[in-house]
Amino acid sequence: MQLRYAMTGLVVVLSLAGCQRTAYDYSSNASAGPAPLTAQPVPSVQGGQLPPPTGSSQFPAAPTTTATMPGAQPGAMAANALDITKESMVGSWRVNGSCDMFLTLTNLGSGSRGGTRGCVGELTAMGSWEVAGKQVLLKDRSGNQLGSVYKTADNRFEGQTSTGQSISLSR
Numbered sequence: 001m002q003l004r005y006a007m008t009g010l011v012v013v014l015s016l017a018g019c020q021r022t023a024y025d026y027s028s029n030a031s032a033g034p035a036p037l038t039a040q041p042v043p044s045v046q047g048g049q050l051p052p053p054t055g056s057s058q059f060p061a062a063p064t065t066t067a068t069m070p071g072a073q074p075g076a077m078a079a080n081a082l083d084i085t086k087e088s089m090v091g092s093w094r095v096n097g098s099c100d101m102f103l104t105l106t107n108l109g110s111g112s113r114g115g116t117r118g119c120v121g122e123l124t125a126m127g128s129w130e131v132a133g134k135q136v137l138l139k140d141r142s143g144n145q146l147g148s149v150y151k152t153a154d155n156r157f158e159g160q161t162s163t164g165q166s167i168s169l170s171r
Contacts, residue, residue: 081134081150086112089129089136093157093169095119101169103129109143122146122161135159138167 086105093101099118106113111130116123127141136157138146149159149167157169 080152082152083134084131084136084151086131089131091171093171095123096166096168097170099123101126109139111137111139111143114138121165122163123167 089103090105091103093103095101095116099116099120101114101116101119101123103114104112108128111128114126114129116126119126123138123146125140126138126146128139128143130137130139135148135150136159137148138161140146145162147159147161147165147167149157149169152158155171157167159167161167
């Protein structure tokens with residue numbers, strides 16, 4: 001029993017020996033700051049007129065039609081879809097190979113919390129998701145459906161947004 005108390009005391013003494021005060025020392029000269037840097041020579045700057053942009057606009061023309069996915073009807077897609085569970089969806093997904101989607105099990109309204117990073121278009125408003133049968137419904141923060149996807153392979157989902165834009169999720 002004596003050895004136990006001795007060892008406990010030794011541990012306390014050693015742990016306190018390693019402590020030191022890391023606060024600012026106000027007794028030092030407060031007006032003494034770092035020495036000023038010396039100026040460096042700067043090369044001469046050239047000026048000139050830039051050439052005019054080519055074409056009538058510097059941005060490409062917006063697409064006039066949205067590409068729909070083949071077999072995009074919900075019934076046709078669901079017939080070929082694989083079974084999914086809510087737990088298998090949790091985590092990070094790559095959307096169309098260009099942005100990220102994060103799905104959690106935290107409740108938000110009728111679904112679970114989710115969101116995107118780096119996406120454009122409708123998916124920027126994504127706030128929740130839920131599994132309904134063989135499909136995953138993607139919803140905005142108000143609960144309106146933005147799109148849906150179906151499992152086509154392990155760690156692969158295909159679907160479309162409510163405007164017909166194709167979505168693919170992969171890990």
